[in-house]
Amino acid sequence: MTENNRIEYKRELNERLEKEVIAFLNYHDGGIIYIGIDKHGSLYGVTECDALQLAIKDRLKNNIQPSCLGLFDVIHETRDGKDIIKIIVASGTEKPYYLRKFGMSEKGCFIRIGSASEPMSQRMIEELFARRTRNSISRIRSLRQDLTFEQLKIYYQEAGLTLGDKFAANLELTTEDGGYNYAGYLLADQNGNSVQVAKYAGTDRVDLLGSKDYGFCCLIKSCKQILDRLEGVENRVINKITSRERISRSLWNKVALREAVINAIIHNDYSTELVPKFEIFADRLEITSAGTVHPGAEQDDFFAGYSMPRNKTLMRVFKDLAMVEYLGSGMPRILKAYPREAYTFSTHFIRTTFPVSQEALALEEEVLKGEAKTLGVESVQSGAQSGVESGVESGVESTMGLRIMELLQPSPLSKAAIAKAFGKEKPTRYLNELMKKLINRELVAYTIPEKPGSRLQKYRLTAKGSISLKNINKA
Numbered sequence: 001m002t003e004n005n006r007i008e009y010k011r012e013l014n015e016r017l018e019k020e021v022i023a024f025l026n027y028h029d030g031g032i033i034y035i036g037i038d039k040h041g042s043l044y045g046v047t048e049c050d051a052l053q054l055a056i057k058d059r060l061k062n063n064i065q066p067s068c069l070g071l072f073d074v075i076h077e078t079r080d081g082k083d084i085i086k087i088i089v090a091s092g093t094e095k096p097y098y099l100r101k102f103g104m105s106e107k108g109c110f111i112r113i114g115s116a117s118e119p120m121s122q123r124m125i126e127e128l129f130a131r132r133t134r135n136s137i138s139r140i141r142s143l144r145q146d147l148t149f150e151q152l153k154i155y156y157q158e159a160g161l162t163l164g165d166k167f168a169a170n171l172e173l174t175t176e177d178g179g180y181n182y183a184g185y186l187l188a189d190q191n192g193n194s195v196q197v198a199k200y201a202g203t204d205r206v207d208l209l210g211s212k213d214y215g216f217c218c219l220i221k222s223c224k225q226i227l228d229r230l231e232g233v234e235n236r237v238i239n240k241i242t243s244r245e246r247i248s249r250s251l252w253n254k255v256a257l258r259e260a261v262i263n264a265i266i267h268n269d270y271s272t273e274l275v276p277k278f279e280i281f282a283d284r285l286e287i288t289s290a291g292t293v294h295p296g297a298e299q300d301d302f303f304a305g306y307s308m309p310r311n312k313t314l315m316r317v318f319k320d321l322a323m324v325e326y327l328g329s330g331m332p333r334i335l336k337a338y339p340r341e342a343y344t345f346s347t348h349f350i351r352t353t354f355p356v357s358q359e360a361l362a363l364e365e366e367v368l369k370g371e372a373k374t375l376g377v378e379s380v381q382s383g384a385q386s387g388v389e390s391g392v393e394s395g396v397e398s399t400m401g402l403r404i405m406e407l408l409q410p411s412p413l414s415k416a417a418i419a420k421a422f423g424k425e426k427p428t429r430y431l432n433e434l435m436k437k438l439i440n441r442e443l444v445a446y447t448i449p450e451k452p453g454s455r456l457q458k459y460r461l462t463a464k465g466s467i468s469l470k471n472i473n474k475a
Contacts, residue, residue: 002041003115006031006306011038013052013085018063018099023110023117024089025068025097026128029306030327031112036084045082052085063101066094067172070309070316073326088327091308093136096120096128104129137270138313141175142185151189151218152317159321172313182270183313186219195222195265197229199280201440209440210452215275219314220321223265226278230257234280238364238429249360252285253337259330260352264289266318267310272348287352293345303340305331367429400431401438405461405469412447412458435459443468 003009006029008020013035024031035056036046046052053074060068073088102108109120120128149167156163168174173184185191194215201207214225235257240247264276264287274290291310293302305328309315318324334342334352344351400422407413407421415435419427427435438444443465447458461469 008033009037010035023112025092027112030091033087049076070312137182140182142180147188197278252354256334256337285354408461412460
């Protein structure tokens with residue numbers, strides 16, 4: 001355990017803390033400071049961890065400029081029975097950072113060089129300031145200034161936090177002149193941003209099954225709605241109970257899916273006026289966000305979790321609401337389930353691709369076949385080929401598909417009513433999947449197509465389905 005360009009040890013909290021943090025904020029990789037370990041790597045530990053954490057957060061908040069809120073985490077860890085404090089510092093986007101009392105000077109600005117924090121030269125300070133990002137969402141003034149934040153306040157209350165009268169300034173939702181910035185616009189109750197979730201029948205973008213926009217509201221609400229859709233609806237969990245065990249498989253890894261969605265929303269480059277996009281294909285999920293990561297060391301840092309938060313204000317809010325754990329934790333979680341090849345980088349976009357689990361599909365097929373047997377569905381010989389030609393699959397699906405179409409011929413029925421016709425108290429997964437196939441082939445249609453998930457939803461036989469049914473009966 002030795003100090004290096006990204007690791008700093010301190011036996012105890014001292015007056016040099018801000019200097020070390022500033023050096024990491026100005027360094028391209030950020031860094032980690034451990035308190036309770038001396039410079040030789042010997043473990044000493046600390047006492048009164050809670051008070052120490054609060055003191056650290058307060059000092060960093062008040063003594064460093066520009067604000068570094070959202071760019072650091074203070075974490076309590078235990079090693080060999082001793083308490084230590086770990087401070088994770090991300091590389092900042094508003095370099096140079098400096099000590100408030102000394103300003104943007106050689107006494108106030110520091111940079112990490114090797115295992116030491118060194119003062120910046122005046123030339124370096126001027127160069128960094130000249131390159132400071134001008135299109136940061138915290139610096140872009142919102143076109144609308146009549147913003148309200150009732151949704152955001154509710155989310156903070158649910159997290160046990162209260163937003164006071166000066167919350168906009170405290171959360172850095174305002175520009176230097178006091179107007180709302182673009183970060184405030186994104187978190188407001190009403191805005192013009194909307195994130196799209198599209199679903200396709202095949203492996204390309206030709207056959208669109210449906211597309212829905214989640215937005216025009218607080219970005220937190222949009223994110224939760226997208227997570228509900230992807231986690232609760234699209235990421236099917238297939239269960240099989242045997243005499244020995246319960247086997248469960250999901251289409252995508254749950255932890256990686258959640259982290260990838262939140263990362264795309266937090267780190268999207270909103271200054272481009274582009275928003276993330278989520279696309280579901282038969283064989284994969286694609287998440288595309290605006291931004292880029294250059295090849296080489298920058299991509300290595302990205303996969304190691306060292307990359308700087310593009311939107312520190314959004315990062316801070318998501319952390320406050322416990323939607324992210326700590327800086328840099330998301331990417332390692334994703335890489336536990338998917339390789340680096342799941343990411344592709346272009347000039348303006350980052351795309352994440354999660355393939356559908358083949359194990360889950362195999363288990364689902366096995367379960368569906370078992371359910372088909374319990375429903376008493378058998379293959380038919382006569383009319384099977386006609387069913388194929390008309391758009392109904394042969395075998396058990398052809399048989400049950402025909403029965404469903406016959407049930408709907410007199411009048412529309414709910415899915416529950418269809419299940420009861422087959423002797424089931426509620427719809428089975430097999431029935432759900434078969435209904436989707438009949439709808440995709442336009443043999444059956446929703447009675448309320450604009451609200452597929454409505455509790456009043458029923459299913460009707462289409463003109464195409466009626467013609468197919470007549471042709472099969474003639475055969």
